[in-house]
Amino acid sequence: MMENFVVSARKYRPADFKSVVGQEHITTTLKNAIKNNHLAQAFLFCGPRGVGKTTCARILAKTINCENRQDDQEACGECESCVSFKNNSSFNIYELDAASNNSVDDIRNLVDQVRYAPQKGQYKVYIIDEVHMLSNQAFNAFLKTLEEPPKYAIFILATTEKHKIIPTILSRCQIFDFNRIQIDHISNHLKYIAEKESVDFEEEALRLIATKADGALRDALSIFDLIVTYSAGKKVTYHETIDNLHILDYDYYFKVVDALIEEDLSKVLLIFDEILKKGFDGHNFIVGLSEHFRDLLVAKDPATVELIQVSENAKQRYLQQTEAASTSFLLSALNIANQCDIHYKTAKNQRLHVELALMKMSKLPQAFKLANLAAEEAKKKA
Template structure:
C-alpha cells in the first residue's frame, strides 16, 4: 500500500515563487541575496501556518546555492541544493526551541557556530519557536547573536514576538508574516485539487479558505479531511456538512423575512437552525458577518472587501439592492449588541429571539 503524504507536506513550497501570500517578504529576501546584503540575524514572526519556517528553509537553501537562477531561485542541481533536498546538508542546522530550550542546548549551538561550512559560504541556523527559550538560554545566546562569525546566519521563527526579549529583537531584521487572504488560499487549494484530480466547487473552496483563518497549513489539512469524507468530487453541501458550517442560505432567507416583517417566520427559521445542532452564539456572529457583507456590497468601491466568490457573491449583490442602508446599519447594531450580551445572558435563546424580533420590525417603522 502506497504511503499517504498529507497535502501540507506534499505541496510545501520549495522556492520563493511558490510561497503563497507573502510577496513583499520573499522579494525583500531575494533582493538581499542578489545584492549580497545579508544580515547576520533574521526574525520571522506571525501566526501559525503562514510560511515562516518554510521561508526560512528556502532562504537558507538559496543563500548557499552555487548556481542561482535569473529569478534568484535555487537551482536544485548543485551539491549544496542536492544535499539540502536529501536532508544531508551540514550547512543548514535546525533547532526546535520548544524541546531544546535549555542553556546547554544553546551552548552546544554556539560551539557549533565556530565551525566554518564545508560547502558554500554560509552556515545557517534556523531556530523554530524561539520564544520558548528560557531566560538563561536567551542570555547565553546574546553574545553569539551580537558578534557571530562571518560565515554564520541565524534565522529565528516565532508565533509570539512579544515573548522575545528586546535585546534579541534589536539584533535582528524583523519580518512580520501576514495571515493569507481568503482569495489566495482558495486559489492555491484549487491548484492542489487539480493536481490531485479532485473536482471541487468554487463556493466549497471559499468555505475551506475562510475556515482556515489565514493559515495555509490549516486549509490544506481541512482539504485532506474533506477529500477523505467526499472522495474525488466535492460539493459546497459536502463541505458545510463535514465542517459543521451554517449554510449561507439560512442568512439570505432570514434577511428576506426581516424585509417582509415576518416575525413568526424568523423565529421558526432560528428554531430550525437550533434543531440542526448549531450554537446560538455561532449563529448571531454569522448573522453579523452576513449583514456586514451586504453593507460592503452597497458600494462598488467596498464590494472588493467581500471574501466570497461565484454564485454566492451574486446573491449578496442581489440582496444588497433590496436592503436600504438604514435597515442594514440598524440590524448590524442590534446583532452586534446581542453578540456582546450573549455570554452574560441567563436565557440565551430568548435573547436572540428578542433581537430577531427587533430586526424584523426595523422596516415596519418606516411604513
C-alpha cells in the same frame, strides 16, 4: 501494499521562493539581498501560524548555499548542496525547535557548534523555530553570538509571538513580518493542488475552506485533505464541506434577512428553530448574522463591494438583497445583533435572548415607516 499517504501541506511545500504563496514582499526582499550580497546575519520571521515562516527560512538556507544559483536568485535544485538539503542530510543547516529545546544548555550546545566553519559551502544556517519559547537565561546566553557571529553563520529565528521576544534580541535582527494569506491566494492554491491531484471541486467549496483557514495556508490544506478523504470519490463539494466543517450555510442568513424585511416574525423563528435542531449554537448563528449584515452594508457601495470575499455567484445575491434593505435597517439590525452577541454569554435563557433580538429586528421596517410618516406630517404642518 498500501502507498504511504503524504499530507498536502508537506507534499506541496514550496521548494523555491517563486512557489511561496502570498508573501511576495518577503521573497522579493530576500532575493534582492542575495543578489546584492546584502545578507543580514540574523533574521526574525514573525507572523501567524501556517503562513510560511519555516518554509521561507529553509528556502533561504538552501538558496544561499546553492553552488550554481540561477539568474533569478533561485536555487538550482540539482547541485550537491541542494540535493543534500532535499534529503535532509545537509551539514550546513541546523534546525532547533525552541518549544522543546529551550534551556541554557541547548543554546550553549548551539553556540559551541557555531565556532566551527562549514566543511563545504559558504554558510552555516541556524533555524530556530518558536524562538519566543526560549527561557530568559537562554536568550542571554545567545545574545553575544547573535551580536558578533562569525561571517559564515546566519541565524533565522521564527516566531508567532513577536511581543514575547526581548528588545535586545529584536534590535540585533532584521525583522520580516509575514502576512495572513488572503482568501483569493489560498483558494487559487487549492485549485492548483486539486487539479494536480485530479480532484473534482466546486469553487464555492474551496473558497469556504480558504475562509475557514483564517489566513493560514497549512490549515487550509489540512481541511482540504479531510474533505477529499471524507468524499472518497475525489470530489470537494460545497455541501459536503459545510457538513464536514459544521458551518452554517449562508443560505440561512439570506432567508432570515428576507423574512425580516417582510416583517414575517413566525418565519424567522421557524428558521432559527431549524438551525438549532441541526445542532448549531445560537451564539454561532448571531455572530454569523452580524457578519451577514456587515456584508450587506459593504455591498451597498460599489467602492467597497470587493471587501466581500465570496464567489461571483454569491456576490450577486448580496447585491440583490442589499437593494431590498435600507441602510438604516441594516445598521440598526447590526447594532441589535452586536448587542445580542456581547450579552449572549451572561443570558440565563440563551435561546430567548436570540429570539428577542430577532423580534426587535422584525419590527424595524415598521418603526422606520412610522418615523418617515411622522417626518412627512411634520413637514406638511410646517
